Amino acid sequence: MWVAVFILTLLTLWITRLLIRTRTHPPLPPGPSGLPVFGNLLSLSPELHSYFATLARTHGPILSLRLGGKFAVVISSPELAKEVLRDHDVTFANRDVPAAARAASYGGHDIAWNPYGPEWRLLRKVCVREMLCAATLDAVYGIRRRELRRIIRYIRSRVGSAVNLGEQMFLTTMNVVTEMLWGSGASADGEEERESRGREFRRVVAEITGQFAKPNISDFYPGLARWDLQGIEKKVKGCAERFDGIFEKVIEQRMKMGGIGEEREKDFLEVLLKMKDEYEEVEDDGQNKVSFSMTHLKALLMDMVVGGTDTTSNTLEFAMAEILNKPEVLRNVQEELDTVVGKESILEEHHIHKLPYLQSVMKETLRLHPVLPLLVPHCPSEFCVIGGYTIPKGTRVFINVWAIHRDPSIWANPLEFDPERFLNCKFDFSGNDFSYLPFGSGRRSCAGIAMAERMVLFSLASILHSFDWKLPEGEKLDLEEKFGIVLSKRVPLTLIPKPRLSNPSLYE
Numbered sequence: 168m169w170v171a172v173f174i175l176t177l178l179t180l181w182i183t184r185l186l187i188r189t190r191t192h193p194p195l196p197p198g199p200s201g202l203p204v205f206g207n208l209l210s211l212s213p214e215l216h217s218y219f220a221t222l223a224r225t226h227g228p229i230l231s232l233r234l235g236g237k238f239a240v241v242i243s244s245p246e247l248a249k250e251v252l253r254d255h256d257v258t259f260a261n262r263d264v265p266a267a268a269r270a271a272s273y274g275g276h277d278i279a280w281n282p283y284g285p286e287w288r289l290l291r292k293v294c295v296r297e298m299l300c301a302a303t304l305d306a307v308y309g310i311r312r313r314e315l316r317r318i319i320r321y322i323r324s325r326v327g328s329a330v331n332l333g334e335q336m337f338l339t340t341m342n343v344v345t346e347m348l349w350g351s352g353a354s355a356d357g358e359e360e361r362e363s364r365g366r367e368f369r370r371v372v373a374e375i376t377g378q379f380a381k382p383n384i385s386d387f388y389p390g391l392a393r394w395d396l397q398g399i400e401k402k403v404k405g406c407a408e409r410f411d412g413i414f415e416k417v418i419e420q421r422m423k424m425g426g427i428g429e430e431r432e433k434d435f436l437e438v439l440l441k442m443k444d445e446y447e448e449v450e451d452d453g454q455n456k457v458s459f460s461m462t463h464l465k466a467l468l469m470d471m472v473v474g475g476t477d478t479t480s481n482t483l484e485f486a487m488a489e490i491l492n493k494p495e496v497l498r499n500v501q502e503e504l505d506t507v508v509g510k511e512s513i514l515e516e517h518h519i520h521k522l523p524y525l526q527s528v529m530k531e532t533l534r535l536h537p538v539l540p541l542l543v544p545h546c547p548s549e550f551c552v553i554g555g556y557t558i559p560k561g562t563r564v565f566i567n568v569w570a571i572h573r574d575p576s577i578w579a580n581p582l583e584f585d586p587e588r589f590l591n592c593k594f595d596f597s598g599n600d601f602s603y604l605p606f607g608s609g610r611r612s613c614a615g616i617a618m619a620e621r622m623v624l625f626s627l628a629s630i631l632h633s634f635d636w637k638l639p640e641g642e643k644l645d646l647e648e649k650f651g652i653v654l655s656k657r658v659p660l661t662l663i664p665k666p667r668l669s670n671p672s673l674y675e
């Protein structure tokens with residue numbers, strides 16, 4: 168009898184709680200129905216960005232999915248992106264860290280995957296202040312110039328034969344990033360060594376970012392994570408170890424040299440090592456002490472190497488493919504370059520601000536091909552209401568920037584590559600207009616915007632100023648994308664260069 172009363176009381180309490188909750192909490196966002204246990208997992212397409220865009224046409228700009236045991240929400244309109252990234256900025260400034268990302272980032276102790284809090288603030292502050300701010304970037308113009316001159320020389324030596332542009336742009340970006348991190352050294356290699364090292368690095372970075380985007384059973388059923396059933400974590404760990412070996416080597420060499428070199432330029436590694444020895448930051452409230460360990464140091468190096476390279480080189484590859492596909496765009500870019508720089512001079516970075524058409528080309532490329540099409544997924548730290556729907560704590564939130572950038576109600580002829588739409592208009596990379604978010608918006612927006620802008624514009628201007636380009640005989644231009652956390656071209660772009668400057672000395 169007492170047992171029956173007890174069970175009845177529990178049941179009544181449970182039902183009352185449920186009724187109160189459904190009355191006080193708005194519903195979950197709509198979405199496709201799923202199967203028991205699997206939810207919508209089995210119907211996911213590998214091209215997540217376009218698949219989510221298709222779902223949004225049926226279910227609306229906020230929709231939900233059940234991915235095994237994980238709840239996910241996809242946002243596909245500027246109004247709702249604003250609610251998430253501005254109105255509820257702090258709540259959504261967290262990440263839901265996939266197992267693959269944890270394996271690649273020293274347990275998530277980097278900037279990109281750290282939860283919002285004192286540790287993330289410290290890492291981001293040091294990175295932006297010491298490496299990625301405008302003043303530091305201006306001070307290391309010499310590095311960018313040296314690498315761009317090198318690539319121009321290299322391309323000159325390949326005149327008439329096919330050049331894999333993505334690979335070369337990756338190598339250039341990688342050399343700039345690593346030189347900023349720990350000085351030259353590797354860049355003294357011969358051309359052949361350089362090329363094979365670049366190819367290998369690119370493969371490793373692409374493998375890491377490719378694994379991030381794969382649906383992983385460990386993420387959807389955390390109870391199974393320890394078995395790493397698809398071997399994704401193992402693969403990523405292998406790649407991360409490749410980089411870790413390189414980090415260990417440069418750190419060891421630097422420690423042997425001891426202290427800050429008087430003759431050397433102060434690089435980022437130097438700053439980080441000093442910080443590791445001395446740093447213990449007291450946050451504003453005087454309570455949170457944040458230490459800075461060797462793990463943090465290496466995680467930051469990893470962020471720069473993985474986050475700063477194929478994002479930049481894939482953008483360049485898409486830009487060149489779109490330009491080559493539109494002869495009038497190529498003509499406009501080159502005419503602008505010839506007016507501002509001329510065919511008798513070397514292009515320098517200070518010319519860039521006089522090249523508005525070129526700047527529009529970069530913006531249009533990132534509209535049509537935002538290389539992080541779903542941003543880095545955000546995650547609310549508490550229950551929240553967006554667009555009138557409940558988003559539970561811990562949801563994986565995808566902002567489908569790719570879909571917003573191709574929305575015909577925002578952009579006229581959205582599938583057409585038309586840089587002129589960005590001439591004399593309000594859009595920039597700051598993320599203040601939620602119709603255009605290639606670098607995200609708010610606290611977790613890209614930490615490397617200034618660097619990306621300099622690298623993409625200077626590289627693009629240099630290769631288009633110095634060379635004419637054409638496709639190898641019989642080849643057709645392919646503009647198809649391949650999904651990954653970083654979007655890439657499905658078919659690599661290979662082009663044949665022809666010099667266009669007046670004097671061979673301009674290629675030295």
Ligand code: HEM
Nearest residue numbers: 279474475478479539542543606607611612613614615619
């Ligand atoms: C064209 C090139 C690039 C594009 C389009 C791009 C785009 C983005 C986007 C969309 C995010 C995520 C924003 C969000 O989740 O809301 C991001 C994050 C990040 N990016 Fe970039 N990025 C580029 C280049 C770079 C470079 C060159 C660096 C550094 C060398 C860099 C470092 C980072 C870091 C550290 C984060 C994590 C920020 C955080 O979580 O606080 N990125 N980037």
